Amino acid sequence: MKVFNTFFLVFFIALSLPAYSQDIKIRNIDGSKEKLAFDILSLALKKTRPDVTFSPSNESFNEARLIEEVISRNIDxxxxxxxxxxxMKMLPIRIPILKGLLGHRIFIIRNEDKERFSSIKTMNELKSFTAGQGRFWGDTKVLKSAGIPVISTIKYENLFYMLEGGRFDYFPRAIHEPWVEVDSRPELDLAIDNNVLIIYPFPLYFFVNKSNQDLHDDIYSGLEIAIKDGSFDKLFFNHPMIKDALEKSRLKDRVIFRLDNPHLHDKTPFDRKEFWLDISEL
Known part of the structure; x- marks a missing residue:
């Protein structure tokens, strides 16, 4: 009877344990933005799965391959x-993990054009200039929908040389991106415009396999808890990449043009103001 009771107790405990693995397979972590995204993921999941561990991939994949890895469950x-x-392909956790920062765009320009860009005051004046973008980037559709002239290419690196060569006039970048990009290409006579800021909704989400509802729910709940208890904002605004970007970009001092993003899902949480960056509160 004692052996039976011990077996029953072990069996009951086993049934009570979570059915999911505590080890989460993630993409490789390469660069400040990826490190921040991972830190936010870790913060959220440790609110709901205190014993969670993470196994980063040893390989570096492009976005299309990463999506396939999630669909095939090689990455969680x-x-x-x-x-x-x-x-449609994956299950999104619809909380913008960078507070919509990717939709705050400032420009890399030719150094000789600083004065031309400093005089822009209206959308019509901005539309007299041509932007350069990646052909398949999501925000390329946003600019085109707003009537902004765009020239695109498949290769990211080409954009810097096309800009210097006069193929287009400016390269819109998220506010944490342009300084490193310009500084790492000293052979090109490029600069960062100090006048214009484009803002449009463009969330960065966590995505999981469509069948992995438990992981989705635990991440969503963890993010909600972190936002409510203040730990999300503490992590976000104290991250060196964010602090540096906000300091250098001087968002409040710029001419702001707000664009719609008609290419987002109708379940995008626009009504949750606490999810989004509000530059008036910086």
């Missing part, structure tokens, strides 16, 4: 810019 979670296509 990725983070990527929102789009209807991704939200």
């Amino acid at each position: 979670i990725i983070w990527a810019g929102a789009s209807p296509e991704k939200e």
